[in-house]
Amino acid sequence: MTRPAKVIWWSEASRAPPLFDRPLSAHEKLTLSADGLLQADPGCALIVVDVQNDFADPRGALFVPGGDGVAELTAALVESARREKVLVVCTQDWHPLVTPHFKECGGPWPTHCVAGSWGADLHPLIPDWVEVVRKGQGSDDGYSGFGVRSLATGALRPTGLAGLLSKRSIERVLVAGLALDVCVKATALDAIALGLSTTLILDATAPVDLDRGDGELAVAELAAAGVTIV
Numbered sequence: 001m002t003r004p005a006k007v008i009w010w011s012e013a014s015r016a017p018p019l020f021d022r023p024l025s026a027h028e029k030l031t032l033s034a035d036g037l038l039q040a041d042p043g044c045a046l047i048v049v050d051v052q053n054d055f056a057d058p059r060g061a062l063f064v065p066g067g068d069g070v071a072e073l074t075a076a077l078v079e080s081a082r083r084e085k086v087l088v089v090c091t092q093d094w095h096p097l098v099t100p101h102f103k104e105c106g107g108p109w110p111t112h113c114v115a116g117s118w119g120a121d122l123h124p125l126i127p128d129w130v131e132v133v134r135k136g137q138g139s140d141d142g143y144s145g146f147g148v149r150s151l152a153t154g155a156l157r158p159t160g161l162a163g164l165l166s167k168r169s170i171e172r173v174l175v176a177g178l179a180l181d182v183c184v185k186a187t188a189l190d191a192i193a194l195g196l197s198t199t200l201i202l203d204a205t206a207p208v209d210l211d212r213g214d215g216e217l218a219v220a221e222l223a224a225a226g227v228t229i230v
């Protein structure tokens with residue numbers, strides 16, 4: 001059952017035209033849809049992927065363009081989830097200083113999210129009551145919140161996220177965070193492969209776009225896999 005859309009407050013002094021008579025900002029659109037998406041539903045969880053300083057703060061080592069806006073939007077979603085008593089799980093990239101995931105050791109990425117560093121901290125807008133699942137330790141790649149692959153042996157290892165969701169009888173997940181074309185994509189694809197009804201909240205994501213168009217390709221791939229895009 002969909003609840004009526006929440007009425008957005010706007011300042012009369014701003015002389016902004018009433019809502020719906022003007023294009024909505026991403027924040028307003030998200031606030032409107034968040035209430036519909038995040039209704040009190042014990043079978044639903046919000047997965048916030050890697051909203052960490054290195055990705056979401058312009059001073060971060062691997063800042064994703066628009067990542068600071070994503071931090072604000074995901075924080076709004078987390079707050080909606082709190083009101084609706086929806087489970088929130090944040091994934092956290094958590095690498096050793098030396099790993100084949102990093103350029104210096106032959107990997108694709110500059111050094112980022114080193115365990116215990118400021119860059120690895122969740123963005124300050126993310127509250128501390130959320131559940132946290134870490135990934136990318138040791139020689140693991142650390143892309144999906146559900147399972148990681150050892151870059152040394154190729155072995156796959158679960159992170160504990162699937163177990164956490166199953167213990168809470170979660171059947172439906174909403175996915176947001178960073179980066180759309182890397183860890184968000186990998187996490188959403190694994191969610192759908194695990195049989196979870198999966199929705200990507202597109203406004204609350206942003207791509208790295210290492211190659212131009214990677215973000216759009218990721219959305220097409222997710223839609224083809226059965227992920228609902230909103």
Ligand SMILES: [Zn+2]
Nearest residue numbers: 093113136142
């Ligand atoms: Zn990483």
